[in-house]
Amino acid sequence: MADWIDACAADDIEEEDLIRFDHGERTFAIYRSPDNSFFCTDGLCTHEQVHLEDGLVMDYVIECPKHNGQFDYRTGKALRAPVCENLGTYPVKVEGGRVFIQI
Amino acid sequence: MSRRDYSMLGADGVRAVETGLAAAQWYHSDIPRAEMKALMKRENGPAVRDTITLYGCMLAFAGAGIALWPQVAGSFAVWPSLVSLPFWLAYGVLYGSAMDSRWHECSHGTAFRTPWMNDVVYQIASFMMVRNPITWRWSHARHHTDTLIVGRDPEIVAMRPPKLARILANLLGLVDAWTGWSRMLLNASGRLSAEEATFIPQSEQPKVIRVARIWLAIYALVIAAAIWMGSILPLMLVGLPRLYGAWHHVVTGVMQHAGLAENVLDHRLNSRTVYINPISRFIYWNMNYHVEHHMFPMVPYYRLPALHAKIKHDLPAASPSMLAAYAEIIPVLWRQLRNEELFIKRALPATARPYREDLHQTALRPAAA
Numbered sequence: 001m002a003d004w005i006d007a008c009a010a011d012d013i014e015e016e017d018l019i020r021f022d023h024g025e026r027t028f029a030i031y032r033s034p035d036n037s038f039f040c041t042d043g044l045c046t047h048e049q050v051h052l053e054d055g056l057v058m059d060y061v062i063e064c065p066k067h068n069g070q071f072d073y074r075t076g077k078a079l080r081a082p083v084c085e086n087l088g089t090y091p092v093k094v095e096g097g098r099v100f101i102q103i
Numbered sequence: 104m105s106r107r108d109y110s111m112l113g114a115d116g117v118r119a120v121e122t123g124l125a126a127a128q129w130y131h132s133d134i135p136r137a138e139m140k141a142l143m144k145r146e147n148g149p150a151v152r153d154t155i156t157l158y159g160c161m162l163a164f165a166g167a168g169i170a171l172w173p174q175v176a177g178s179f180a181v182w183p184s185l186v187s188l189p190f191w192l193a194y195g196v197l198y199g200s201a202m203d204s205r206w207h208e209c210s211h212g213t214a215f216r217t218p219w220m221n222d223v224v225y226q227i228a229s230f231m232m233v234r235n236p237i238t239w240r241w242s243h244a245r246h247h248t249d250t251l252i253v254g255r256d257p258e259i260v261a262m263r264p265p266k267l268a269r270i271l272a273n274l275l276g277l278v279d280a281w282t283g284w285s286r287m288l289l290n291a292s293g294r295l296s297a298e299e300a301t302f303i304p305q306s307e308q309p310k311v312i313r314v315a316r317i318w319l320a321i322y323a324l325v326i327a328a329a330i331w332m333g334s335i336l337p338l339m340l341v342g343l344p345r346l347y348g349a350w351h352h353v354v355t356g357v358m359q360h361a362g363l364a365e366n367v368l369d370h371r372l373n374s375r376t377v378y379i380n381p382i383s384r385f386i387y388w389n390m391n392y393h394v395e396h397h398m399f400p401m402v403p404y405y406r407l408p409a410l411h412a413k414i415k416h417d418l419p420a421a422s423p424s425m426l427a428a429y430a431e432i433i434p435v436l437w438r439q440l441r442n443e444e445l446f447i448k449r450a451l452p453a454t455a456r457p458y459r460e461d462l463h464q465t466a467l468r469p470a471a472a
């Protein structure tokens with residue numbers, strides 16, 4: 001069973017935005033949606049491995065800062081070229097104002 | 104004979120990968136995240152307004168051109184009248200040049216907030232510019248990953264030594280449009296060129312072929328209409344404006360990078376921002392803020408002036424006009440004909456973070472004049 005990792009405070013992420021979270025060798029992106037839900041994906045875009053932390057969150061879409069490829073961050077689905085490969089996603093829970101991800 | 108190999112399959116491309124120039128980290132001016140988010144924010148308003156204006160003007164100019172077309176025995180004559188030429192020239196610039204910037208902005212998906220609006224304008228503009236929308240989306244992604252990296256960037260316009268004849272011929276679309284049409288024929292036959300296959304993923308390749316076949320059918324209809332009418336009128340509307348209206352996008356496009364450094368990882372060294380007149384800015388959709396666009400391709404065209412204001416302390420001074428830009432470009436291109444190592448290294452203001460000479464050692468080595 002994968003571990004739950006304490007990633008950040010819920011308030012660390014603005015509404016309709018994301019932050020980067022590094023854990024060991026791995027890097028993730030944690031999102032707060034416009035309806036105040038939290039999600040987690042791999043941090044690097046599947047096109048050219050650029051970090052999504054500087055990208056733009058619009059509703060439930062994250063746009064990569066390098067070539068404007070887009071993913072649905074709830075499912076990781078690639079939505080717009082040049083991304084073709086989906087992003088990995090991870091379960092998230094919020095407890096006591098902290099965001100935990102299961103990796 | 105150039106010592107540089109600009110093909111995607113050549114030695115320079117291999118060297119760029121080996122030396123870490125390909126897909127590298129690039130310099131960015133600092134902007135706080137909150138300000139960046141505001142700059143990246145998308146809306147439909149500005150692009151809807153501009154698109155209605157653009158297509159409205161095209162309809163009006165084409166309508167005037169048709170109304171003034173001479174008639175012979177109740178049918179359209181072969182050639183347009185002299186008095187209609189200004190209307191055709193205006194229509195041509197909107198078709199053969201404004202569509203270049205629409206193609207560009209919508210390929211980034213930044214013009215409109217609503218994705219389908221970007222896609223519709225992208226498809227129309229791609230057809231008018233004769234740029235396969237699938238192929239060029241990938242080629243443009245490469246241009247952003249590896250801007251002006253020799254052997255990696257498929258969109259380098261002024262090579263070293265510069266291909267001046269090619270640039271001049273392209274003022275009438277003579278090279279690029281013909282290349283586009285011959286690529287269309289190749290793709291419609293079910294094949295891709297060897298270069299295209301290097302940057303278009305296999306899963307996307309069938310789409311390239313499908314689009315080429317649809318375009319071929321459209322051109323066949325237009326040519327059939329021209330033959331049936333015994334007039335070039337249908338071709339003045341579709342196809343030919345890519346030639347007779349191309350000049351403006353070449354004039355503005357050459358300014359983007361010509362004469363600047365190759366094989367560097369800082370857009371301040373290889374891109375140029377130029378202040379231009381409002382009509383050209385409408386046609387070019389603010390791409391005259393070119394350093395800004397390359398540094399932050401997420402910022403939509405209508406916020407590039409605001410982005411420019413925020414980071415200009417960290418950039419070389421913008422060229423004050425197109426004339427000034429060409430006064431800088433033409434002499435260096437001319438001298439590059441004899442010495443391809445020459446380029447312009449633009450001075451940074453005292454407020455800017457300096458260029459990382461360690462990153463660009465070989466590219467920035469001083470060249471003999």
Ligand code: FES
Pocket residue numbers: 045046047048049050064065066067068069070082083244
């Ligand atoms: S690196 Fe993300 S779209 Fe290219």
